[in-house]
Amino acid sequence: MATYERYHCWSILLRLFHWMFALSIVFLVVTGFYISNPWTNTLLEGSASFPMATMRYIHFIAAYVFSAALAIRLFLYIFGNAQERILDILPVTRRNLNNLKMTFLQYTYLSGDHDERLGHNILAGLAYLLTFVAAVVMMLSGFFMLYPEISFWEGWGVLLFGSQQSARYLHHLLMWWFMIFAVIHIYLCIWNDCTEPEGLISSIFTGAKFKHKA
Amino acid sequence: MADNVSKTMNPQLDRRGFLKGCTMAAAALGLSEAMIPRLVEAAANAERPRVIWLHFQECTGCTESLLRASHPDLARLLLDIISLDYHETVMAAAGHQAEQNLHDTVNNHPFLLVVEGAIPTKENGIYCMIAGKTAMEILAEVAPKASAIIAIGSCATFGGVQAAAPNPTGAVGVQDLVSGKPIVNIPGCPPNPISFLGTILHYLTFNRLPVLDSLNRPLFAYGRRIHDHCERRAHFDEGRFVEQFGDEFHKLGYCLYKVGCKGPETFSNCPAVRFNDVEVWPVSVGHGCIGCTEPNFWDTMTPFYERLPMAKIPGGGIIDSADNVGKTVLGVTAAAVGIHAAVGIGKRLIKGKKEE
Structure with missing residues (x-):
């Protein structure tokens, strides 16, 4: 009979980040699809119906939540607890490199061994870091499109993206990454929860993980 | 005379x-x-x-x-x-x-x-x-x-x-x-x-x-975006669009966004100053903006009747819409997830559950 011990892993701020990020992405994707290709057509003129204006309004509110979530994550990458800091997930130490290898072998069913650690495994941590970078690009291209006439955004936007159309294109193409990420992320969370009884899914609500007693 | x-x-x-x-x-x-x-x-x-x-x-x-x-x-x-x-x-x-x-x-x-x-x-x-x-x-x-x-x-x-x-x-x-x-x-x-x-x-x-x-x-x-000064802007906000050229909505003068108007990403005084002293500009006569004042518009604004440029698949020489590329990759990902799960379940069925 295995015995487990409850460890505190994720701070309240990280859990807040996670759900702000996740929910804002759902709203951003749905309204983003509408803005890109509005599938309704208001047939009655003067009907006080503003579908495009409303969708854009929701998109912008969700975008500010998304940006705030990114600010939280950036803060936690630097000042968070041991599991949340960026050094914990970079494959720079021998231990982290070994974890990356073992996670890969475990995910491809080549090995049944699980390298136990409290925070993210390195593969997941790198995927999250990549998503963080993609999210920063989404935020910058979004603000460039929202405020093209403010010289700050105009200057940076033209420097980074060239033109509004290039920013729009990149914004649209990168959106697909978030959907692909969501599919992989949710699947692997369920897979891990089935494989290792550490309470991975509940940890994003409670902040606690369960590990074998030493 | x-x-x-x-x-x-x-x-x-x-x-x-x-x-x-x-x-x-x-x-x-x-x-x-x-x-x-x-x-x-x-x-x-x-x-x-x-x-x-x-x-x-x-x-x-x-x-x-x-x-x-x-x-x-x-x-x-x-x-x-x-x-x-x-x-x-x-x-x-x-x-x-x-x-x-x-x-x-x-x-x-x-x-x-x-x-x-x-x-x-x-x-x-x-x-x-x-x-x-x-x-x-x-x-x-x-x-x-x-x-x-x-x-x-x-x-x-x-x-x-x-x-x-x-x-x-x-x-x-x-x-x-x-x-x-x-x-x-x-x-x-x-x-x-x-x-x-x-x-x-x-x-x-x-x-x-x-x-x-x-x-x-x-x-x-x-200095100003065409879209923000367009006479058809109200139709955009209220969700009234031309679905294709020559349709009922086109005759009613609705927004040309869905037939590829590039007004939302183009900066020019066209809607205000107009052309040739006869008070016209492309959108006023029913054709979307093609974004001709923006850098590299022949590459980035084409196809002129689509919202976004085509995506180039690296190496393949294939071009397709960004959404088709996205859907394909998403589909492949979902299939890979399904195969991964099936392999895991199959392995467990053959080898038996791991001992705790």
């Missing part, structure tokens, strides 16, 4: 037309009507600035739109306030005499340089030669001596259609070759003559160039 023919052909600019042109330029520049006398004074100055107008890889459409505006006063006003020493389309001189004029002005007088057309750079620029010299050589000779440079049209600013992928002649805009000189970009295919006239009058009146954005376009003409 009024003699309309000789009135239209008369090269003399009357006082009414002169004041009208100055007032239009003042309105385009966003200046108060109190400033109009100063503009008029500057335009009436006997010392007309010398202008050299170079044509490179282009269709002369920018010159055409300037000279053949339905309101001929604009062109007359321009020719009245500047001394056009060299302009291949309208100059009387030809051959050695024309070259003589060019060299005389370049070497002996301060002048404004206007460039129309892109400059090919591949193979030392042999794809565009005038008087035995390449466009690159002519520009390198003339540009350093100009007091300021105005690049007119999308070709001279960003390379235009010549620079569209794969850009066989290596065409570039003026700003890619000339540095250390004030450059004003007036893109458009063609640009509105008012934007050009406004820039010239601003320079004459205030002795400096107008305020520019980070693409060197004058803010008075390119």
Whole structure:
């Protein structure tokens, strides 16, 4: 009979980040699809119906939540607890490199061994870091499109993206990454929860993980 | 009967037309009507600035739109306030005499340089030669001596259609070759003559160039987004769209967003200033904006009747819409997830559950 011990892993701020990020992405994707290709057509003129204006309004509110979530994550990458800091997930130490290898072998069913650690495994941590970078690009291209006439955004936007159309294109193409990420992320969370009884899914609500007693 | 023919052909600019042109330029520049006398004074100055107008890889459409505006006063006003020493389309001189004029002005007088057309750079620029010299050589000779440079049209600013992928002649805009000189970009295919006239009058009146954005376009003409000043904007916000050209919604004048209008990403004064004094611009007559004032619009704004450019699959040489690419990758991911799960379940069925 295995015995487990409850460890505190994720701070309240990280859990807040996670759900702000996740929910804002759902709203951003749905309204983003509408803005890109509005599938309704208001047939009655003067009907006080503003579908495009409303969708854009929701998109912008969700975008500010998304940006705030990114600010939280950036803060936690630097000042968070041991599991949340960026050094914990970079494959720079021998231990982290070994974890990356073992996670890969475990995910491809080549090995049944699980390298136990409290925070993210390195593969997941790198995927999250990549998503963080993609999210920063989404935020910058979004603000460039929202405020093209403010010289700050105009200057940076033209420097980074060239033109509004290039920013729009990149914004649209990168959106697909978030959907692909969501599919992989949710699947692997369920897979891990089935494989290792550490309470991975509940940890994003409670902040606690369960590990074998030493 | 009024003699309309000789009135239209008369090269003399009357006082009414002169004041009208100055007032239009003042309105385009966003200046108060109190400033109009100063503009008029500057335009009436006997010392007309010398202008050299170079044509490179282009269709002369920018010159055409300037000279053949339905309101001929604009062109007359321009020719009245500047001394056009060299302009291949309208100059009387030809051959050695024309070259003589060019060299005389370049070497002996301060002048404004206007460039129309892109400059090919591949193979030392042999794809565009005038008087035995390449466009690159002519520009390198003339540009350093100009007091300021105005690049007119999308070709001279960003390379235009010549620079569209794969850009066989290596065409570039003026700003890619000339540095250390004030450059004003007036893109458009063609640009509105008012934007050009406004820039010239601003320079004459205030002795400096107008305020520019980070693409060197004058803010008075390119500072606002077309979409935000469009007469069809209400239809956009209220979700009324043309589904395809010629349909019921098109006849009702709804928003052209779904048939590829690039107004939301294009900066120009078209909806406010309009063209040819007959109060039209593309969107007012039922065609979406194609984004001709933006850099590389032949590459980034095409297909003109789609919202977004096609995605290039690296290596494959296939182009497809961004959404089809996204859907394919998402589908492959979902399939991979399914296979992964099936392999895991299968392995567990064969080997039995792991012992805790």
